[in-house]
Amino acid sequence: MLAYGLFLLSGLALxxxxxxxxxxxxxxxxxxxxxxxxxxxIGAVGAMIAWQVLNWGGPEPLAWAASIGAGLLLSLAxxxxxxxxxxxxxxxxxxxxxxxxxxxLLGLMNLIWSITPRSLSLTVDKQSVAVLGVRITGTRLLAIxxxxxxxxxxxxxxARTRMGLMMRALADNREVASVLGVxxxxxxxxxWSVSGALAGFTGLLFGDLVRLDPxxxxxxxxxxxxxxxxxxxxxxxxxFAAGIAxxxxxxxxxxxxxxTPFRVAAPFVVAIxxxxxxxxxxxxxxxxxx
Amino acid sequence: MKxxxxxxIAAGAVLALTSGSAxxxxxxxxxxxxxxxxxxxKVGAVVGQTGPDDFSASAKAAKAxxxxxxxxxxxxxxxxxxxxxxxxxxxxxxxxxxxxxxKDEKVVALVASGSFVEMGVNAKLYAAEDVMSMxxxxxxxxxxxxxxxxxxxxxxxxxxVGAAQWAVTKLGSKNVICIGLNIPSVGQYSxxxxxxxxxxxxxxxxxxxxxxxxxxxxxxxxxxxxxGADTVLVNLPAGMAAGFLKVAQEQxxxxxxxxxxxxxxxxxxxxxxxxxxxxxxxHVNIELTPIxxxxxxxxxxxxxxxxxxxxxxxxxxxxxxxYLSARFFVDAMLKLDPAKIDRKSVSEAIRAIKNEKSDLxxxxxxxxxGDRHMPNHANMMVQIAKDGFKVVGECxxxxxxxxxxxxAQEKRLGIGK
Numbered sequence: 001m002l003a004y005g006l007f008l009l010s011g012l013a014l015x016x017x018x019x020x021x022x023x024x025x026x027x028x029x030x031x032x033x034x035x036x037x038x039x040x041x042i043g044a045v046g047a048m049i050a051w052q053v054l055n056w057g058g059p060e061p062l063a064w065a066a067s068i069g070a071g072l073l074l075s076l077a078x079x080x081x082x083x084x085x086x087x088x089x090x091x092x093x094x095x096x097x098x099x100x101x102x103x104x105l106l107g108l109m110n111l112i113w114s115i116t117p118r119s120l121s122l123t124v125d126k127q128s129v130a131v132l133g134v135r136i137t138g139t140r141l142l143a144i145x146x147x148x149x150x151x152x153x154x155x156x157x158x159a160r161t162r163m164g165l166m167m168r169a170l171a172d173n174r175e176v177a178s179v180l181g182v183x184x185x186x187x188x189x190x191x192w193s194v195s196g197a198l199a200g201f202t203g204l205l206f207g208d209l210v211r212l213d214p215x216x217x218x219x220x221x222x223x224x225x226x227x228x229x230x231x232x233x234x235x236x237x238x239x240f241a242a243g244i245a246x247x248x249x250x251x252x253x254x255x256x257x258x259x260t261p262f263r264v265a266a267p268f269v270v271a272i273x274x275x276x277x278x279x280x281x282x283x284x285x286x287x288x289x290x
Numbered sequence: 291m292k293x294x295x296x297x298x299i300a301a302g303a304v305l306a307l308t309s310g311s312a313x314x315x316x317x318x319x320x321x322x323x324x325x326x327x328x329x330x331x332k333v334g335a336v337v338g339q340t341g342p343d344d345f346s347a348s349a350k351a352a353k354a355x356x357x358x359x360x361x362x363x364x365x366x367x368x369x370x371x372x373x374x375x376x377x378x379x380x381x382x383x384x385x386x387x388x389x390x391x392x393k394d395e396k397v398v399a400l401v402a403s404g405s406f407v408e409m410g411v412n413a414k415l416y417a418a419e420d421v422m423s424m425x426x427x428x429x430x431x432x433x434x435x436x437x438x439x440x441x442x443x444x445x446x447x448x449x450x451v452g453a454a455q456w457a458v459t460k461l462g463s464k465n466v467i468c469i470g471l472n473i474p475s476v477g478q479y480s481x482x483x484x485x486x487x488x489x490x491x492x493x494x495x496x497x498x499x500x501x502x503x504x505x506x507x508x509x510x511x512x513x514x515x516x517x518g519a520d521t522v523l524v525n526l527p528a529g530m531a532a533g534f535l536k537v538a539q540e541q542x543x544x545x546x547x548x549x550x551x552x553x554x555x556x557x558x559x560x561x562x563x564x565x566x567x568x569x570x571x572x573h574v575n576i577e578l579t580p581i582x583x584x585x586x587x588x589x590x591x592x593x594x595x596x597x598x599x600x601x602x603x604x605x606x607x608x609x610x611x612x613y614l615s616a617r618f619f620v621d622a623m624l625k626l627d628p629a630k631i632d633r634k635s636v637s638e639a640i641r642a643i644k645n646e647k648s649d650l651x652x653x654x655x656x657x658x659x660g661d662r663h664m665p666n667h668a669n670m671m672v673q674i675a676k677d678g679f680k681v682v683g684e685c686x687x688x689x690x691x692x693x694x695x696x697x698a699q700e701k702r703l704g705i706g707k
Contacts, residue, residue, distance in 0.1 A: 010508040013508065117560060119532050135542055216503065220505055263504070
């Protein structure tokens with residue numbers, strides 16, 4: 001029984017990271033209709049810059065600020081310079097453009113930070129609490145806490161504020177929203193900035209908890225996208241819950257040895273099962289609106 | 291007058307500098323100080339430079355050595371034209387670049403290749419074209435089980451078994467759990483043979499194999515705790531191993547186990563990354579002798595890199611290994627008539643390499659005509675210290691049934707220890 005508790009807690013911490021990533025993606029998608037495959041790469045750049053700041057002897061708050069700031073700037077740069085040119089294209093085309101951005105960022109990171117083992121350590125790593133014999137570090141608690149807080153905050157942002165209303169209007173129909181006087185540029189700038197800052201924050205936590213490797217961090221966006229698919233790219237609470245559930249399932253599979261080698265497939269199997277359940281009796285396409 | 295005096299001072303400085311560098315002049319090939327000007331001999335290498343890890347250190351060391359050889363008489367007057375191709379960790383690219391080297395450029399041999407994918411893809415091509423690859427940075431089983439590939443490094447199998455063997459003898463380990471990659475020709479290959487070694491001694495061994503993209507290190511650590519093992523063998527690439535050890539540190543399980551690792555943790559960045567927590571606790575197997583060795587080849591390797599390489603070229607195990615592959619290759623070439631160097635004569639000369647010795651290796655190097663090659667199968671152990679590594683185990687031959695065909699081959703060839 002204790003083993004189940006151990007793996008449950010371990011999965012919760014991993015799930016919190018998936019959730020945190022998923023929220024930033026959903027927020028951006030709701031406002032701009034873009035599924036951002038570069039989310040992991042943007043976070044990875046943030047984490048690498050934070051490592052560089054710490055390596056140069058900079059204070060930790062500056063590293064946090066650098067990571068979040070780099071995420072914000074990169075996301076904003078893409079959102080303002082490249083995304084408008086694709087605003088009228090299909091969602092898949094927009095998504096592929098972000099994939100190109102991800103690959104470019106990955107190449108740039110490999111060029112600047114040649115491949116050597118690195119690790120990122122933050123002050124919060126050193127605090128920990130023991131639950132059921134598993135030590136949960138401050139960083140993991142921060143990931144869980146931030147996941148809950150950000151879910152609540154973005155929920156309020158989208159549902160209760162004027163900016164949230166405009167974001168939803170824009171995602172539903174860009175043409176109609178602009179005719180109605182929604183300031184498209186302002187709303188999109190806000191969405192890209194908030195999403196980028198979240199990517200920087202999540203990237204730093206991933207860099208600390210998973211490992212500081214640009215390639216691994218860049219492609220962590222794939223399991224994260226599985227969580228957003230369950231939330232239909234629109235629901236932040238469902239995305240949060242999906243992230244936690246996937247993390248726990250992935251971790252618990254370690255207990256059943258025949259399935260252990262397939263654990264990394266857990267996010268996708270769960271997403272496919274959830275999609276099939278949700279679309280029972282309906283037709284659903286990736287482009288939506290059908 | 292003033293100008294005259296400054297000329298004298300400058301001349302003096304140049305003299306002092308050249309005499310200083312003459313003291314540390316590396317020795318290469320004929321070592322006659324004459325630039326080789328004859329018809330170039332084309333030699334290739336395939337490395338995985340861009341991708342999840344950089345496997346190019348071996349070819350960079352070989353390039354430095356060949357440049358040194360070319361400046362010192364070449365291969366009896368003929369310079370080596372060294373062509374390095376990047377396989378980008380992509381099997382398709384690996385096949386293309388090897389075909390380009392072997393079929394278009396018509397290289398006489400491949401020297402100091404380092405890759406995770408190249409050997410598995412191209413072993414058949416090399417055999418069909420009868421071109422030899424004197425590799426230096428191999429990580430997969432195909433590299434050690436092919437007729438035309440011989441690597442100077444050992445790969446994960448002897449390194450993992452060697453670590454377990456040392457732990458059984460020196461630390462009294464009875465139950466080893468191997469943490470490896472879930473890639474058949476890497477993780478299953480090395481952890482599998484480590485389990486067999488433990489069983490052959492009447493002891494227990496098991497494995498936890500992780501997907502390279504896995505974000506969840508916690509589960510692997512928890513499974514290791516649940517396994518009942520007394521020793522953890524970390525057999526992962528350095529970055530992943532550091533991630534695994536960080537979680538192990540978080541969970542406070544260090545003192546519940548004895549800790550050993552295969553070669554990837556022998557990286558000068560590792561003691562700093564792992565910190566004091568693992569100093570004096572983690573023991574790492576090394577495939578070649580220590581990087582700061584004082585022997586003639588260890589010294590010459592560093593001097594060649596200092597003079598003919600760049601400051602960015604890594605000074606690590608793969609680099610040592612690449613230097614050695616290049617040196618053994620040049621030694622074999624120098625025995626040939628320079629006018630009759632072609633692929634056939636070169637392949638024969640490489641197969642005839644026997645009982646080459648180096649202070650960088652624990653045992654002799656040879657090639658032979660067997661259908662598999664693993665000349666390097668003795669290794670050492672070091673312990674991670676606060677600011678580096680400390681030798682804790684001298685050269686020891688690896689004890690594994692996997693090596694039976696290799697040992698039989700050595701007997702047939704009369705390889706002396």
